[in-house]
Amino acid sequence: MKKYNWAILGCGKIAGKFSSDLSLLENANLYATASRKLDKSTKFAEKFGFEKAYGSYEEMLKDEKVDVVYIATPHTFHAKHTLLSLQYKKAVLCEKAFAINQKEVEKMITTSKERKIFLMEAFWTRFIPSFKKVLEIIQSNELGDLKMIQSDFMFHAPFDAQSRLYNIELGGGSLLDIGIYPVFAALITLGVPEKIKAKAKLSPTGSDEHLEMVFEYEEGTKKAYLKSGFTCNSFNDTIFHFEKGAIRVSRELNETIFVKKNKETREFKVDDGLGFGYQFEAAHVMECLDKQLIESPILPHSFSLKLIKILDEVRDKIGVVYSNHD
Ligand SMILES: NC(=O)c1ccc[n+]([C@@H]2O[C@H](COP(=O)([O-])OP(=O)(O)OC[C@H]3O[C@@H](n4cnc5c(N)ncnc54)[C@H](OP(=O)(O)O)[C@@H]3O)[C@@H](O)[C@H]2O)c1
Known part of the structure; x- marks a missing residue:
């Protein structure tokens, strides 16, 4: 079984719940956290058992060991942080709302397709x-x-x-x-x-x-x-x-x-299992990565665009x- 190195981008409330659920998955390695402040990132990493903590989103994205990034910043940053992650060739699971408007979502999808890197909206209820x-x-x-x-x-x-x-x-x-x-x-x-x-x-x-x-x-x-x-x-x-x-x-x-x-x-x-319910979307992301897909067949780019x-x-x-x- 391939294990994937997960990184958290933005150590807020939902990132905590997601990280706790991620630890339920055997093929998920809690690898890195990234916050705008190093001490916050370090505390978050210690609390949930991540190996590394970064005090900058971009420093984390430069780490070649990171396979997949979970973006948990406010909606207005989703497009920016997704595009940055795709630029560093990281697979992306980005929180809902996927972005602020259609134009941003289109740019995210086009970039994922051009770079052939996986991208999915974290619409967790679709998977419970x-x-x-x-x-x-x-x-x-x-x-x-x-x-x-x-x-x-x-x-x-x-x-x-x-x-x-x-x-x-x-x-x-x-x-x-x-x-x-x-x-x-x-x-x-x-x-x-x-x-x-x-x-x-x-x-x-x-x-x-x-x-x-x-x-x-x-x-x-x-x-x-x-x-x-x-x-x-x-x-x-x-x-x-x-x-x-x-x-x-x-x-x-x-x-x-x-x-x-x-x-x-x-x-x-x-x-619905032991956790908060976020483990199902994370497990699905890894199934897609196992198959080298760039979008989910269950929650495809076209669905996020319609939404x-x-x-x-x-x-x-x-x-x-x-x-x-x-
Ligand atoms: N799927 C779900 O059930 C669910 C539930 C709640 C929220 N969400 C989504 O998750 C996203 C985050 O929500 P949340 O409730 O976790 O928010 P939150 O607690 O405020 O956390 C957001 C994090 O984003 C980072 N951030 C970067 N720039 C920021 C800025 N200018 N102002 C504030 N924070 C900034 C911060 O992390 P650092 O300080 O570590 O950089 C902050 O802790 C939202 O898009 C929301 O819709 C999803």
Whole structure:
């Protein structure tokens, strides 16, 4: 079994969870961390068991032993850090939102293709067993045609102009941070919408603090009602409505799945393993590297491109502008 040397670029919150999950994988070697500050990188490396710590992203990328880089900086840096990593011929798993807009995502994909280096968006929920099970039920057609989706992702985060959630310079706003999950649920099941309606309440920084979207398909005969925001809490469920039943996936109940067929409802839980759930996307990256692929067959570049095009259209409709990028 080939072992891959992983490096972390940006030692923040999600990088910690991802690193903890990476240690569950036999073929992942926790090799290096990179932070803008050496002491932060060293502490992170010690905590999660990485061999080396760098106090600069580029110094880490110059290390020829690094095989694959996990990019966990704020959205506004994803394109820059991906392009830099690809320049140093490192395979890349880059956090969602893949970048700030379509133009950036296109540049990342073109560079990956030109340099023949692997690149994937870290859309982890695509790889967790419970979501795979939901897709399997939908695709089996046992509940008939999928007609409607309701999906929310909301939590209360008080306004703080400097925080990543609200700071417009860091790509703040609920859409790119958590609204992307309901959008993903609609895209992967109903496809690209024919019509998008969106309304948002903007925060004093101009980021969206509460967002409501309606996607229409097949001349309005199928719809997705999607919400995200930082102003209130929710159960954060996704409900798929079919002709003969419904599926409810509860994020609060650790992805418990409820399937209603005719009048009967059954409840089940798929084992999503020991970690936070990030190990599945990392394992998939290494399967792709074993096969010398430059993109994932499960989460291809074209999917990330469709996703960012929808996010751009929603942003255009609600008037959120990332001025250094758009
Ligand atoms: N997949 C998921 O479930 C999930 C969950 C949460 C977040 N995310 C995504 O992961 C990314 C990071 O989110 P996070 O919550 O981990 O953020 P975070 O805790 O703020 O960490 C981001 C890290 O980026 C680095 N960074 C570089 N330039 C920065 C700048 N100008 N300002 C702030 N940080 C900067 C910092 O690392 P150094 O100081 O070490 O350089 C910082 O610790 C976001 O794109 C987010 O959407 C994904």
